[in-house]
Amino acid sequence: MELAFFYIFAAISVISAILVVSFRNTLSSALALVMTLFGVACLYAMLEAHFLAIMQILVYAGAVMVLFIFVIMLMNLGREELLKIKMSFAGVVGILIGGYLATILVLRLSSLSSPLPEAPQGYGSIAEVGRLLFSDYMIPFEITSFLLLVSIIGVVVMARKETA
Amino acid sequence: MVTLAHYLTLSAILFSIGVTGVVCRRNTLVIFMSIELMLNAANLTFIAFGRHHGNAAGQTIAFFVIALAAAEIAVGLAIIVAIFKKLGTVDVGDIRFLKG
Numbered sequence: 001m002e003l004a005f006f007y008i009f010a011a012i013s014v015i016s017a018i019l020v021v022s023f024r025n026t027l028s029s030a031l032a033l034v035m036t037l038f039g040v041a042c043l044y045a046m047l048e049a050h051f052l053a054i055m056q057i058l059v060y061a062g063a064v065m066v067l068f069i070f071v072i073m074l075m076n077l078g079r080e081e082l083l084k085i086k087m088s089f090a091g092v093v094g095i096l097i098g099g100y101l102a103t104i105l106v107l108r109l110s111s112l113s114s115p116l117p118e119a120p121q122g123y124g125s126i127a128e129v130g131r132l133l134f135s136d137y138m139i140p141f142e143i144t145s146f147l148l149l150v151s152i153i154g155v156v157v158m159a160r161k162e163t164a
Numbered sequence: 165m166v167t168l169a170h171y172l173t174l175s176a177i178l179f180s181i182g183v184t185g186v187v188c189r190r191n192t193l194v195i196f197m198s199i200e201l202m203l204n205a206a207n208l209t210f211i212a213f214g215r216h217h218g219n220a221a222g223q224t225i226a227f228f229v230i231a232l233a234a235a236e237i238a239v240g241l242a243i244i245v246a247i248f249k250k251l252g253t254v255d256v257g258d259i260r261f262l263k264g
């Protein structure tokens with residue numbers, strides 16, 4: 001049963017990831033990416049990471065993808081922009097590199113076939129993740145807030161009209 | 165029974181698709197989406213290993229990665245919009261004003 005769900009969600013993520021890379025239309029790619037993120041969020045939930053599954057939907061499929069779609073709509077890429085994408089030397093090399101990487105990684109990983117152990121009591125609850133965030137990972141957590149502040153300032157500076 | 169190798173293999177496949185997208189595509193926005201794919205594959209690895217060892221630290225790191233990706237996307241999209249306003253294109257082949 002669990003295996004069947006794993007394969008369903010894995011198929012959703014992999015197929016829509018391939019669509020992200022292969023769609024000609026940027027907007028279609030963005031919508032396929034939403035599908036991939038949703039599939040990965042379901043896998044997080046299967047790994048008992050309920051908090052992160054919800055964060056994935058909220059932050060990625062919510063905020064980040066809305067930002068992406070705003071930018072795509074803002075640019076309003078026309079037809080000729082879409083037709084310019086064609087199979088090139090770089091495309092062939094890229095597919096070869098990707099295939100090679102996938103083969104190596106999959107061959108290496110197939111030796112790790114121990115089943116997942118039973119999760120400890122309360123594993124992956126918001127309480128446990130929050131306790132770790134505010135004890136062992138306090139300094140990275142604070143640095144993350146500083147990073148967000150820096151990126152807000154950076155975006156405001158870049159989006160400002162140039163009135164020198 | 166779902167094993168650790170299942171999740172790691174899926175993560176490797178997603179990562180490779182992301183690499184392929186970054187190398188093949190010329191549209192800056194799609195390159196950014198491929199980077200998101202790779203970050204998600206890394207997150208899946210963190211969470212799978214955390215589940216394997218019964219340690220929630222993997223989820224904590226994945227939380228940081230999500231926050232970092234959000235910041236990265238905000239700055240990156242601002243740069244793309246600025247370049248688009250200046251050059252009128254998002255094709256990486258046409259953006260060459262750093263080329264001296």
